[in-house]
Amino acid sequence: MTLRLAVALAALMPCVAAAQAWSVQSGVTARGEYNDNYFLTSTNQQSAFTASVSPFVTAARRTETSEVAALLAVGLNRVWGPSPTTNYLSGRLGLNGTVNDERSTWAGGMAFARAPLLQSAQTSTGVTLVRAYTNAASVNGSYSYALTERWSIGATAGWYSNNYSAIEGGSTLSNNWGYNAGGTLNYQYSERTRVTSTAIFSHYSSDITQSDAVTATLSVVHQFSPKLTLSASVGGFWSDIETTQTALVCPTTPILCDSGVVQRVPVLSGERRRDSNPLYGGGMTYSFTERTRLLASFSQTIAPGSTGTLTRNSNVFGSLLHSFTERLTGRIGAAYTRTTFPTGTSGSFTNQYFLGEIGASFLLTERWVLDAGYRYQRAQYADNPSRPSSNVLFVSVGYNWPGASFTDWVGARFEPESRLGAGPISLPERRQAPAGAEPPSAPAESSPFDVFSIP
Secondary structure, eight states: HHHHHHHHHHHTTGGGTGGEEEEEEEEEEEEEEEEEEEEEOOOSSSEEEEEEEEEEEEEEEEEESEEEEEEEEEEEEEESSSSSSSSEEEEEEEEEEEOOOOEEEEEEEEEEEEEEEEEEEEEEEEEEEEEEEEEEEEEEEEEEESSSSSEEEEEEEEEEEEEESSSSSSOOOEEEEEEEEEEEEEEEEEOOOEEEEEEEEEEEEEEEEEEEEEEEEEEEEEEEESSEEEEEEEEEEEEEEEEEEEEEEOOOOHHHHSSSSOOEEEOHHHOEEEEEEEEEEEEEEEEEEEEEEEEEEEEEEEETTTTOOOOOEEEEEEEEEEEEESEEEEEEEEEEEEEEEOOTTOEEEEEEEEEEEEEEEEEOOOEEEEEEEEEEEEEEEESSOOEEEEEEEEEEESSSSSSSSSSOOOSSSOOOOOOOOOOOOOOOOOOOTTTTSOOSSSSOOOOOTTTOOOO
């Protein structure tokens, strides 16, 4: 991990001697959003209008053997509606780099993001979603080495930290941090088919629990045609959870918590629990035409939990994108997340979250992009019979944004990079060859900023 980051940072040094090799751009995005249930609650619903301005600067450098991309964005935000009116700062910092030689690839990245996002929290009525200022930091690295033309091995490592500050009172969130390390084995059956096996050890720590987990997955991806690519993953995880302090949690029987009198059940310090469950996932990419593309995926993963425990998430996502003209692109999509929380030495309960969005992006000029849309959100809790929902309308405009998208696309909930488990995978990108080396129909090189978005 440290070596990967060092390599990525070292790749930045040539800019002093060869500044002409760098592409540096700056700009600004502005966003207006109306939410008729800002805190996503069934009681004390409050509407809010949020105005945001985010200046940013990006830098990128590509050579035959390396690539570096960096982003710094600071968001100035004001919220009208909830009393009192609030101001807050959001932002994103990202740095990614890769270095390639004939048989090996080093890659490294670091990121920090701050935004007011929905997180699971302990409340008087059980575990519900609350809006909280989320500060998420991560560092990750990987190395791969080609043993033969078809076989390659690799190693990966990462660290993360999540810090929360609830915006609305009466809820308890647990800051957490962790790390992971593991190895991969890849078999490139053909240019269209790849098989990957992964084994990863991870550690999660919060004020309430400590968890060690091992995940193992086997994945395959195959391009059936230029239009259709499918992937599938299977595996499992084994975890050991220890409670580090006595925690008072609301039981899963709703009657005990709905009266407004908080009745708690203690989970004693030193209690231990072991879990094991299968992991699975898959994905599909299908291009109906050059203008219309369908994306779909499903996965079961384990992830850091803002309630102080490691959680198991089942995710389903689908979206349809269509380019009406060279300037106008429309989209429609939906997502579903089922989060399972462990309770005591045995047992668990689940919460559910639904999201749908429709929107469009319009290229006003070469450097100005307009985006607008509507989003629907709904939650269903195991500890609470209510099913809160919200309707969100938003308009964004960005100047000189170099990436694929500057707006959050089905991104209302923060999903940390440290998620482990089974899910869709993709074939390695084919980099664009020098002119004349491949026919004109060769795929274009992707933007180095595709991994970034501005909150």
